[in-house]
Amino acid sequence: MAMQAKPNTISIDGQEIAFTAGQTIMDAALAAKIYIPHLCHYPGLRPSGNCRLCVVEISNRSTAACITPAVTGQEIRNNTPELNAIRKTITQMLFVEGNHICPSCEKTGNCKLQAMGYYLGMLDDHFPQFYQRREMDASHAGILLDRSRCILCDLCVRASREVDEKNVFAIAGRGTDAHLIVNSSTGKLGDSTIAVTDLAANICPVGAILIKEQGYQVPIGQRIYDLHTIRETALQENVTKEHHEK
Amino acid sequence: MSFVDSICHFNFNPAILISMMNQRPLHHSDSPREHLLHRLYTLQQEFLHISPQAMQQVAAEYQLSLGQVVSVVEFYSFFYTQPCGRFHILFSNCTSCGYLSDEQDLLHLLCQLLQVTSGKTRHDGCVSVHETSCIGLCDHGASLLVNGLPITRLTEEKITQIAQLVASETPLLQWPAEWFEVHNTAHQRSLLLTEYFLPGSAMQKALIHGKDETLAEILRSDLRGRGGAGFGTGKKWQLCQQAPGHAHYVVCNADEGEPGTFKDRMLLCDHADALFEGMTLCAFIIGAEQGFVYLRGEYRYLLTHLHTVLNRRRQQRLLGQHILGQPAFHFDIEIVIGAGAYICGEESALVESLEGKPGIPRIRPPFPVTHGYQNQPTVVNNVETLIAAAHIIVQGSAWFKAVGTEESSGTKILSVSGDCQLPGIYEYPFGVRVQQVLDDCHAHNVQAVQIGGPAGKMIGAADFNRAIGFEDLSTGGSFLIYGQHRDLLAVHRNFAHFFAHESCGFCTPCRVGTQLLKNNLDKIAQGRGTAQDITEIKQLSHLIRHHSHCGLGYTAANHVLDGLQTFPQALEAPLQQHFSAQFDLDQSLESARQITHRDDASAHLD
Numbered sequence: 001m002a003m004q005a006k007p008n009t010i011s012i013d014g015q016e017i018a019f020t021a022g023q024t025i026m027d028a029a030l031a032a033k034i035y036i037p038h039l040c041h042y043p044g045l046r047p048s049g050n051c052r053l054c055v056v057e058i059s060n061r062s063t064a065a066c067i068t069p070a071v072t073g074q075e076i077r078n079n080t081p082e083l084n085a086i087r088k089t090i091t092q093m094l095f096v097e098g099n100h101i102c103p104s105c106e107k108t109g110n111c112k113l114q115a116m117g118y119y120l121g122m123l124d125d126h127f128p129q130f131y132q133r134r135e136m137d138a139s140h141a142g143i144l145l146d147r148s149r150c151i152l153c154d155l156c157v158r159a160s161r162e163v164d165e166k167n168v169f170a171i172a173g174r175g176t177d178a179h180l181i182v183n184s185s186t187g188k189l190g191d192s193t194i195a196v197t198d199l200a201a202n203i204c205p206v207g208a209i210l211i212k213e214q215g216y217q218v219p220i221g222q223r224i225y226d227l228h229t230i231r232e233t234a235l236q237e238n239v240t241k242e243h244h245e246k
Numbered sequence: 247m248s249f250v251d252s253i254c255h256f257n258f259n260p261a262i263l264i265s266m267m268n269q270r271p272l273h274h275s276d277s278p279r280e281h282l283l284h285r286l287y288t289l290q291q292e293f294l295h296i297s298p299q300a301m302q303q304v305a306a307e308y309q310l311s312l313g314q315v316v317s318v319v320e321f322y323s324f325f326y327t328q329p330c331g332r333f334h335i336l337f338s339n340c341t342s343c344g345y346l347s348d349e350q351d352l353l354h355l356l357c358q359l360l361q362v363t364s365g366k367t368r369h370d371g372c373v374s375v376h377e378t379s380c381i382g383l384c385d386h387g388a389s390l391l392v393n394g395l396p397i398t399r400l401t402e403e404k405i406t407q408i409a410q411l412v413a414s415e416t417p418l419l420q421w422p423a424e425w426f427e428v429h430n431t432a433h434q435r436s437l438l439l440t441e442y443f444l445p446g447s448a449m450q451k452a453l454i455h456g457k458d459e460t461l462a463e464i465l466r467s468d469l470r471g472r473g474g475a476g477f478g479t480g481k482k483w484q485l486c487q488q489a490p491g492h493a494h495y496v497v498c499n500a501d502e503g504e505p506g507t508f509k510d511r512m513l514l515c516d517h518a519d520a521l522f523e524g525m526t527l528c529a530f531i532i533g534a535e536q537g538f539v540y541l542r543g544e545y546r547y548l549l550t551h552l553h554t555v556l557n558r559r560r561q562q563r564l565l566g567q568h569i570l571g572q573p574a575f576h577f578d579i580e581i582v583i584g585a586g587a588y589i590c591g592e593e594s595a596l597v598e599s600l601e602g603k604p605g606i607p608r609i610r611p612p613f614p615v616t617h618g619y620q621n622q623p624t625v626v627n628n629v630e631t632l633i634a635a636a637h638i639i640v641q642g643s644a645w646f647k648a649v650g651t652e653e654s655s656g657t658k659i660l661s662v663s664g665d666c667q668l669p670g671i672y673e674y675p676f677g678v679r680v681q682q683v684l685d686d687c688h689a690h691n692v693q694a695v696q697i698g699g700p701a702g703k704m705i706g707a708a709d710f711n712r713a714i715g716f717e718d719l720s721t722g723g724s725f726l727i728y729g730q731h732r733d734l735l736a737v738h739r740n741f742a743h744f745f746a747h748e749s750c751g752f753c754t755p756c757r758v759g760t761q762l763l764k765n766n767l768d769k770i771a772q773g774r775g776t777a778q779d780i781t782e783i784k785q786l787s788h789l790i791r792h793h794s795h796c797g798l799g800y801t802a803a804n805h806v807l808d809g810l811q812t813f814p815q816a817l818e819a820p821l822q823q824h825f826s827a828q829f830d831l832d833q834s835l836e837s838a839r840q841i842t843h844r845d846d847a848s849a850h851l852d
């Protein structure tokens with residue numbers, strides 16, 4: 001390293017930013033309004049590191065920004081063509097693993113997976129589809145669970161445990177058998193304690209958990225990612241703030 | 247080098263074994279209840295599956311959410327949510343002890359004879375036949391586990407006999423006893439396998455010299471972890487000793503799941519005293535009162551023996567309260583048995599499993615050495631490492647350092663199998679050349695050697711002069727030999743299927759990437775690959791290797807990258823010169839034909 005690094009400072013793509021003790025690279029970046037693409041991270045919830053969209057490089061080693069503590073002097077590469085190509089491939093992996101029906105999905109335009117595809121310039125699936133059979137659960141009066149569209153980001157699991165304090169969801173199974181399960185005696189959402197107003201019912205980045213009877217209230221073309229990029233919205237997201245204001 | 251051949255028989259008496267299989271594993275008296283994995287195992291044994299009602303009952307007993315119990319049941323291969331057969335047969339699918347023996351598909355043969363579909367229980371509930379990852383019997387040829395008991399050296403004839411015994415529902419007790427024998431054959435012995443270990447000898451020395459000097463001796467020996475990564479053992483113990491915590495723990499990783507590894511099977515049989523003493527030494531240094539051996543489920547048949555040794559050591563005051571009369575030294579060891587998950591060999595996944603959770607690797611740092619079991623400082627060491635540590639304290643660090651190389655002191659125990667005349671266990675000083683091992687095990691016309699198992703390195707003849715050691719070919723001990731006649735594409739496919747099956751599913755690159763890699767290799771084997779697939783495989787392999795969450799992902803594509811470099815023909819020869827569809831159009835209509843009950847010419851494309 002040429003120069004002595006300033007204390008509590010990291011550099012992302014050459015831009016120096018300050019961090020406070022205990023922050024991850026993702027926390028510090030978002031606070032400094034630097035976007036590191038992510039799907040399974042949500043400010044205010046405990047980071048998981050599963051989606052791997054937030055891979056960054058420090059001294060040619062890849063790491064997930066959301067679970068890596070910021071350390072003085074780190075020189076981080078983030079917005080590079082190589083990393084964005086990796087992120088595009090990871091997004092394609094998520095698309096082919098599930099059964100994503102964008103044109104007929106109610107989440108279209110509001111979906112972060114789709115928005116990530118737009119942001120990274122994804123024009124096709126690239127890989128053959130897996131066509132996995134995954135269970136649909138329509139048992140709840142107000143909430144639909146379609147596992148076909150789940151990307152196993154674990155956000156609903158964490159939101160339910162950490163914010164709603166209900167522990168409604170978990171992930172079970174190994175490898176591509178991994179799937180979202182509902183913590184109720186029948187395994188059905190209708191028999192769980194989830195409510196339509198819970199964060200867990202609203203945090204799904206894709207169309208796996210949908211609130212019923214409010215479809216297409218906002219017309220296609222005027223939805224979140226029709227008007228903004230995922231980069232713009234991500235820099236404004238903060239669960240603790242939103243939730244405390246409720 | 248002199249050729250030493252010795253055979254240790256560990257004779258399995260089926261009667262003892264069967265009673266053992268039904269016995270609940272013992273648990274530490276301080277623990278409020280038995281380990282969750284053991285409770286689930288008991289239910290699996292009793293009801294041949296774990297029903298939703300059983301899961302609810304367990305959740306209530308353990309005051310866990312039902313979701314946690316379900317996620318544990320569905321994570322481990324040896325727990326089933328649908329009933330297994332009264333005879334539950336697991337064939338290994340490893341390239342050495344797997345069911346494909348001399349081009350004969352023994353699993354298929356048994357399924358045919360018993361009229362059962364692989365992976366499904368026969369309608370009368372009598373039998374189920376599944377395949378499973380390597381069961382650590384690679385020196386015994388094709389092998390299987392029937393209700394947890396090993397049957398080795400499978401042949402067409404033996405399969406026919408097994409089919410008859412199953413069909414007549416003959417109890418296992420009446421099956422030929424010699425079928426269940428497992429021989430531990432050490433063809434080459436060096437430091438660890440020649441020294442007799444007197445129980446208590448290391449602890450007595452440690453008590454005389456004190457904690458600091460004992461740790462210093464381990465540090466001076468330059469002993470490094472034998473699992474393959476090679477972290478300094480003394481350093482690990484020191485870090486753990488210094489880490490603040492309410493309690494410290496020592497854990498032995500006896501989850502040797504790397505296909506082609508079986509040395510722990512012998513070490514646990516014949517060297518359990520040295521292992522437990524190594525753990526006790528570590529406990530003495532780091533200040534632990536509780537230790538765990540995490541034993542792979544495939545080795546459950548070693549449990550009775552291990553408990554016998556533990557009990558004797560308690561009687562000898564080498565375990566329990568006031569060890570060797572020391573007023574303030576209390577330590578005991580509990581054995582926790584896994585349930586079929588390769589990922590639990592990763593130390594943080596192992597700790598999760600110890601805590602009764604799915605074996606998903608943790609975010610690291612923090613490492614287990616500061617935040618391990620119950621978030622307390624924990625040493626996790628390999629079986630061989632702990633045995634070496636016990637010997638080092640008895641013999642001195644100079645004895646250990648006199649053998650091996652600059653960066654790799656001591657010896658390495660290899661599990662040699664595959665295309666050779668003398669498969670078995672070989673202990674060499676570090677620095678031994680691959681060719682020396684091949685000569686000693688009488689392997690001729692060798693095409694490739696897979697060092698360190700599927701996660702390790704594949705080398706060809708040009709590299710046979712390379713050395714085993716942390717500075718060159720690092721290995722946990724698996725040494726798989728492939729002769730010239732072997733189809734290496736089949737080997738790559740085997741490994742790719744293994745990783746896809748064992749990926750924990752946590753991170754996208756590994757969960758989806760290992761499946762894609764598997765599909766790509768299958769496509770080439772089906773004669774549908776093109777040059778583009780090689781490019782795809784390379785890109786995918788780099789992505790999995792560099793961007794996954796843990797060691798499984800980092801290493802899952804090694805074999806194919808090595809293969810493309812050293813044996814490109816194996817993957818490139820079957821490629822099509824011109825573009826071909828990646829799926830068979832006519833085959834894709836099969837489900838439509840079944841639905842419409844048609845199979846006439848116009849229901850086909852050609």
